[in-house]
Amino acid sequence: xxxxxxxxxxxxxxxxxxxxxxxxxxxxxxxxxxxxxxxxxxxxxxxxxxxxxxxxxxxxxxxxxxxxxxxxxxxxxxxxxxxxxxxxxxxxxxxxxxxxxxxxxxxxxxxxxxxxxxxxxxxxxxxxxxxxxxxxxxxxxxxxxxxxxxxxxxxxxxxxxxxxxxxxxxxxxxxxxxxxxxxxxxxxxxxxxxxxxxxxxxxxxxxxxxxxxxxxxxxxxxxxxxxxxxxxxxxxx
Amino acid sequence: xxxxxxxxxxxxxxxxxxxxxxxxxxxxxxxxxxxxxxxxxxxxxxxxxxxxxxxxxxxxxxxxxxxxxxxxxxxxxxxxxxxxxxxxxxxxxxxxxxxxxxxxxxxxxxxxxxxxxxxxxxxxxxxxxxxxxxxxxxxxxxxxxxxxxxxxxxxxxxxxxxxxxxxxxxxxxxxxxxxxxxxxxxxxxxxxxxxxxxxxxxxxxxxxxxxxxxxxxxxxxxxxxxxxxxxxxxxxxxxxxxxxxxxxxxxxxxxxxxxxxxxxxxxxxxxxxxxxxxxxxxxxxxxxxxxxxxxxxxxxxxxxxxxxxxxxxxxxxxxxxxxxxxxxxxxxxxxxxxxxxxxxxxxxxxxxxxxxxxxxxxxxxxxxxxxxxxxxxxxxxxxxxxxxx
Numbered sequence: 029x030x031x032x033x034x035x036x037x038x039x040x041x042x043x044x045x046x047x048x049x050x051x052x053x054x055x056x057x058x059x060x061x062x063x064x065x066x067x068x069x070x071x072x073x074x075x076x077x078x079x080x081x082x083x084x085x086x087x088x089x090x091x092x093x094x095x096x097x098x099x100x101x102x103x104x105x106x107x108x109x110x111x112x113x114x115x116x117x118x119x120x121x122x123x124x125x126x127x128x129x130x131x132x133x134x135x136x137x138x139x140x141x142x143x144x145x146x147x148x149x150x151x152x153x154x155x156x157x158x159x160x161x162x163x164x165x166x167x168x169x170x171x172x173x174x175x176x177x178x179x180x181x182x183x184x185x186x187x188x189x190x191x192x193x194x195x196x197x198x199x200x201x202x203x204x205x206x207x208x209x210x211x212x213x214x215x216x217x218x219x220x221x222x223x224x225x226x227x228x229x230x231x232x233x234x235x236x237x238x239x240x241x242x243x244x245x246x247x248x249x250x251x252x253x254x255x256x257x258x259x260x261x262x263x264x265x
Numbered sequence: 266x267x268x269x270x271x272x273x274x275x276x277x278x279x280x281x282x283x284x285x286x287x288x289x290x291x292x293x294x295x296x297x298x299x300x301x302x303x304x305x306x307x308x309x310x311x312x313x314x315x316x317x318x319x320x321x322x323x324x325x326x327x328x329x330x331x332x333x334x335x336x337x338x339x340x341x342x343x344x345x346x347x348x349x350x351x352x353x354x355x356x357x358x359x360x361x362x363x364x365x366x367x368x369x370x371x372x373x374x375x376x377x378x379x380x381x382x383x384x385x386x387x388x389x390x391x392x393x394x395x396x397x398x399x400x401x402x403x404x405x406x407x408x409x410x411x412x413x414x415x416x417x418x419x420x421x422x423x424x425x426x427x428x429x430x431x432x433x434x435x436x437x438x439x440x441x442x443x444x445x446x447x448x449x450x451x452x453x454x455x456x457x458x459x460x461x462x463x464x465x466x467x468x469x470x471x472x473x474x475x476x477x478x479x480x481x482x483x484x485x486x487x488x489x490x491x492x493x494x495x496x497x498x499x500x501x502x503x504x505x506x507x508x509x510x511x512x513x514x515x516x517x518x519x520x521x522x523x524x525x526x527x528x529x530x531x532x533x534x535x536x537x538x539x540x541x542x543x544x545x546x547x548x549x550x551x552x553x554x555x556x557x558x559x560x561x562x563x564x565x566x567x568x569x570x571x572x573x574x575x576x577x578x579x580x581x582x583x584x585x586x587x588x589x590x591x592x593x594x595x596x597x598x599x600x601x602x603x604x605x606x607x608x609x610x611x612x613x614x615x616x617x618x619x620x621x622x623x624x625x626x627x628x629x630x631x632x633x634x635x636x637x638x639x640x641x642x643x644x645x646x647x648x649x650x651x652x653x654x
Contacts, residue, residue, distance in 0.1 A: 162348070162350065162353075164346060164348035164349065164350035165350045165351070165352060165353070166350075167315070167346060167348075167350055168344065168346055168349070168350030168351075168410075168413075169350070169352070169363075170315060170339070171313060171315060171339055171344035171346070171423075172339060172340070172344055172363050172364050172367070172413075173335075173336045173337065173338070173339030173340035173341075173364065173367055174336070174363070174367065175336050178367075183352060183354075186354045187352075187353065187354055261354035261355075262354070262397065263352075263353050263354045263355060263356065263397030263398060263399060
């Protein structure tokens with residue numbers, strides 16, 4: 029898996045390889061390689077958009093999921109579920125369009141839209157993971173005199189970790205794909221060559237962005253699968 | 266000591282527990298029993314404040330449970346429940362360490378305690394300490410649950426149908442072990458069950474509840490012999506003589522000097538070696554004295570081959586332990602169609618046997634004891650009545 033990550037890094041940093049490959053694949057197209065930025069720059073930019081928005085999604089999503097399963101937040105559970113569900117249903121392009129007048133033509137707009145869009149799997153898996161902790165386990169934890177924070181961090185979160193992580197994984201993978209749309213608001217990333225290619229009917233550009241984004245998603249999936257294994261406690265699989 | 270004073274729990278208009286008052290002396294087992302919804306579990310959970318009473322007072326020792334934080338209170342009360350609730354992500358050892366960890370014991374002391382407790386509940390520590398709950402059978406899980414409840418050596422144990430989720434044979438074993446452990450540890454125990462036999466077997470006092478009210482609080486003998494009302498009478502069941510046998514242990518009625526043969530067991534050899542003079546059955550053991558079966562002298566006399574006269578058994582299922590109740594021994598005898606049943610220790614060594622006639626004798630014995638106790642009470646009552654003014 030580390031090997032796959034290194035391989036991906038090498039491939040995207042060798043601009044020459046892309047020039048050679050794309051010239052061979054699209055011999056009829058003149059200048060099939062996106063000229064405005066190197067592959068490495070595009071991928072790094074894409075990773076930044078995905079990284080920032082996913083980090084926001086996780087820092088909001090997990091505590092939100094935890095909160096609605098506590099006594100204090102139980103009343104908001106349906107509301108949060110509906111809101112997050114709505115965020116997922118709403119097309120990201122529409123969110124971008126609505127955000128544009130407020131946040132302008134920038135990476136910020138993209139990050140806000142993508143963060144909201146990715147909340148659903150994180151929140152719903154956090155809730156599902158915590159709900160799946162057997163009531164008897166919680167009862168005995170309370171009955172033995174564990175405080176609620178201790179129960180949350182030493183019993184509930186470890187037992188829910190695997191399911192929560194699966195939600196994070198889904199969210200990040202979807203984010204990598206959706207982030208290509210962010211190019212519309214000028215956020216850059218792998219969406220740039222795709223949209224440029226569509227506008228100028230240059231299949232080489234489209235291919236370049238799509239392949240790099242797809243491989244990035246596959247790579248992220250296997251990395252996060254590994255993390256999922258790591259956070260799953262020994263007895264709980 | 267645990268004392269409840271006029272404890273009431275209401276949910277809206279519904280009354281779950283209604284003005285409950287009783288006291289459990291130190292070192293005794295009080296079994297709370299009654300039909301579903303009678304408030305027995307609610308009562309138990311009010312003692313460690315998993316449920317807060319609407320009114321009334323509960324004292325553990327001489328401390329009102331409301332005078333401390335729930336967490337502090339609970340760390341001093343062992344808690345074991347039917348569904349056990351072991352932490353699936355922690356090993357057996359770590360599960361048992363839960364409360365000691367909360368009390369900040371040092372590592373060495375905790376490890377010693379785990380070893381001690383696993384041994385106490387009959388699970389070899391070297392084999393079980395590192396296992397995870399999902400690798401345990403139902404009975405083993407229950408044992409670990411009890412060990413965990415005992416971990417910090419609390420003076421009080423609260424147990425909510427701790428043996429409810431296991432098969433009858435395992436339940437009987439767990440009860441026997443619990444009785445053995447309790448005889449040495451002398452905890453003050455509140456034990457919730459809906460199983461009348463379990464209550465009679467384990468209780469020093471039984472608190473029988475119905476619709477949130479206490480129907481009778483008395484010793485098992487008293488409650489069987491003098492039910493306070495028709496409900497108590499019906500709930501405890503008709504077979505009272507049989508139920509009383511649940512209070513008598515096999516060791517009290519067993520014959521220790523039983524004819525037995527160890528080692529080489531070729532049938533021919535047996536028919537000549539077996540001392541059949543004044544007995545019908547001769548027990549067969551291995552070289553270490555573990556029960557392997559028996560030899561039927563009568564069968565040989567009437568001409569059966571020696572092979573057929575030998576019955577091989579598994580001591581785990583076909584024999585009882587000295588701590589087993591006579592009721593259980595009787596039911597095993599009836600189940601197998603035996604006239605007597607062998608008694609072995611926990612590792613299968615033959616100790617003796619219990620005959621059907623001995624069970625009968627014990628039954629009439631306990632009848633007489635009951636009658637005597639009854640007469641004494643009646644006598645005392647009539648004496649009081651006849652005091653001249």
